[in-house]
Amino acid sequence: MQVEGRDFRTIWPDRGHVSVIDQTRLPHAFETVSLRSMEDAARAIADMVVRGAPLIGAAGAYGAALAMCDDASDDGLRRACARLLATRPTAVNLRWGLERMERRLAALPASDRADAAFAEAAAIADEDAETCAAIGNHGESLIRAAFEKSGRDRVNVLTHCNAGWLATVDWGTALAPIYKAHRAGLPVHVFVDETRPRNQGASLTAWELAQEGVAHTVIVDNAGGHLMQRGEVDLCIVGSDRTTRAGDVCNKIGTYLKALAAKDCGVPFYAALPASTVDWRIVDGLRDIPIEERSPEEVTHLAGMAVDGRVERVRLTPQATPARNPAFDVTPSRLVTGLITERGVCDASAEGLASLFPAEAKAA
């Protein structure tokens, strides 16, 4: 997608290393950073230099490729995958990407592994870009239908967190339909939840929508229900970090509350996700999805640009006040109108997913 008029992806191989956009610096600075080792990749995932389920999957794959340059033995491969897998627990794409790398590399002699690993990681990245573009095409028709139904001069989509191209290799999941609709000339406007505590909506989604010239308004996390009650939201589209085979959706903390409000107000609520985000091994999201607990400091402190242009971190809460920071929640399938996937839109149910992915559902 576009940054200052230039095409970028979020991750790319670069002279034996791997370059990424440093998402901790946005929206105040656009900087890229070079990952030179598996440990660099692991830290970039844990510290959210790269984040978003599909991008974490691709970054994990490139991390395994970097590991193969240092130690391509069976033991090296196993240790690298274990280290990378331990960085973030919720997005299943990380496990998916690493298992794919292990399957591909374990069958090869150690001497062939580094080249094969970079090729496999590049294939994962390319496939993610294609998959997200396909999600965009399928989701665009939902936005077009909502626009025609609204009878207004613009269609209002509400999204939570950042499920745009920064969260993937390119295009995004929840934002891909919005970009496709915008490029097709539909007058789409996005309500962007700021998404405390790390503010991925206010800092990342707003930034990338602005780069693409998509009309948008940032709202505080608590405003969505109010706007839905007043008929100001035509549909909600969010991403997913892990979707069970029965259609429960785990996404950024606060997604569940948006889905409850949408249900009460009769606003369609969609999750957009690639098949790599479906965990075919589990059915019950509330019971079986590990929810990442991040540092309380992400709640007690805020970062932003001061009037003199310096980026500063400030404390929000009293010194002694404890904070808790669960990073994701689970939206049960009964609150989800449908899943937008690379193969089309389906019901958020075992039958719905099986209708689009029969082989995966059968193997589960």
Ligand SMILES: CSC[C@@H](O)[C@@H](O)C(=O)COP(=O)(O)O
């Ligand atoms: C295409 S991304 C879907 C999700 O990964 C996204 O909505 C999200 O929750 C990202 O969380 P993050 O903690 O920023 O990695």
